[in-house]
Amino acid sequence: MKDSDRAERGAVRLVDVSKRFDQTFAVRSFNLQVRPGEFLSLLGPSGCGKTTTLRMLSGFETPDTGEILISGKSVAGLPPYKRDVNTVFQAYALFPHMSVAENVSYGLMQKHVARGEINRRVGEALEMVRMVSFAKRSPKQLSGGQQQRVALARALVNQPSVLLLDEPLGALDRKLREEMQIELKLLQSQLGITFIFVTHDQEEALSMSDRVAVMNEGEIVQLDTPDTIYEDPNSAFVAGFIGQQNFFNGVAQEQGRLVTNELVNLSSSRKHSQIIANESNVLASVRPETISLQVADNAATHGVSLNRIEGELASIAHLGDSVQLIIRVPGRSEIISKYSRSDAPNIGVGTTVSCSWSDLDVHVYPTSTNER
């Protein structure tokens, strides 16, 4: 192995990869570069091509065009069992006729590793996921979270250059999922193995990843750090897919620095990701947590105001650490405002309130990007 190869171990590159099923593209001219040791999530709605992408990396699907490089080498024509990657499957796919330890040893047995080393490495892998005491059990006797851990150990014991995770937390309940998220992240930073994580759960992707690739219809819409994805989505799709949003349809003025419609005007001081023509139809978005509420003055200002809209407080929902307030505005869908628990305003349901926001928090997108 050359030094350059070693430095590349764990790097993944997809160059112009396309895959079609029947006539529809599952993945379309897909380009992605994953750095060694990175935790990268493929995030998107179901049918966006994220699982197909993962299956092309593991070797269960073959790209129609394009090239895939793992650790700097093309894997074209390599069957799954010859690739230096391992997968944690969605339904875990543990072998029911083998014990936990036998499941974990399976990969090493295939590589004809010496028995002494197998015993040692299986022990270490089970210790890593805190499942040593379950080694002799059958997978059927384990809970979902425990099966998940075994599946993880079974993949990691092979010390792959890349670990592929196909919605591994999908079947777990919320509390367990959050625990496993932390555990996965810690494990990944400790091992330094490249993780490629497929999920449709944006919270999961944002909380664990170094970078997130948001996918839609077989393409990457945005590839960025979780922070940037959340703070600065580059399209209406990403803005709507990640977290909650209040959308305002309108017509752009001043290259998108002002958006007008019959209910409200919005000004934006943000740099737009796309060039916006005057008089074009646009979509402005404002995050719920950036909308603040006040009890409206009696001398309610009639007509259209800037970055402010009035409505009736329709409901208050306590979400644990945050409070969500829904404001009914005549002539449009509800506006959602979110406060942290300690900052929530003391306003009763039925009160007329005015919602306001800063021009720093208004994003403007051409509507055409939403209908691609």
Added chain:
Amino acid sequence: MLWILFYSFGYKPDLYHSIATDRLSLGQYKLAASSTFFQTFMGTLRISLTGTALCFLIGFPFAYWLSVRVPPSRRPIFLALILIPFWTNFLVRTIGWRILLAPSGIFAGVLHFLGLHSTALEVLDTRGAVQLGVVYNYLPLMILPLYVALDRLDPGLREASKDLGAGRVRTLFKVTIPLVSPGIIAGLLLVFIPLSGDFITATVLGGAKGNMAGRMIYDQFLVAQNWALGSAMAVVLILLIAAVVLFFGLIAIVGRHIIRYRRRVELAIAV
């Protein structure tokens, strides 16, 4: 069953009675185990074991192909193709083969056309014809349990095996076959047991050379009217079948323990 056991200790008193049980003896067993009949029993075992093996060797790849490669929407067509002949009367199906295998029948014609065989086909009324007939007659009984077992197997398990570095063959032997073993056992028993007692196939296709124990028992009961000897033969056949099943069952159990032992993992860490 008990009546048969009881009758097998009896004897045939005279030309006009089928059975008498006033004196009980093992005499009929001595007769049943005599060399002429013994030969037929061994021939039967050979045909049923070979037939079961052939059914498995044809049925397993077919069931695997059907459950793995054929899209679910097209599977009913193939299942129907297997099952519809099965609805036809057993005898009629078997007689059909007489037409196909006749010295100047369709098979002979095809072989002649291909230049593989020029003289008249002499398969009919031999052990070969019986062998072919039983494989045809019992194949669906093998395919169906195998298909059900394979169809219920999570395809993710085969993928997991390949993902962990096992090729196709290793995946087949380490994951697929162990997990469908109940289906395999069901198929083997469903074919082997009725096949061993079959008398129609041997009667129709076997002639004098392809005799089977089922046919022999039939003759004792309904032709020779010797119920005692027929019963003794039936008991011998049951014992033979049980012995074969036990023998292979033991091999399977021992094999399973060997596999378990070779697969075991002893953790270096104290549990």
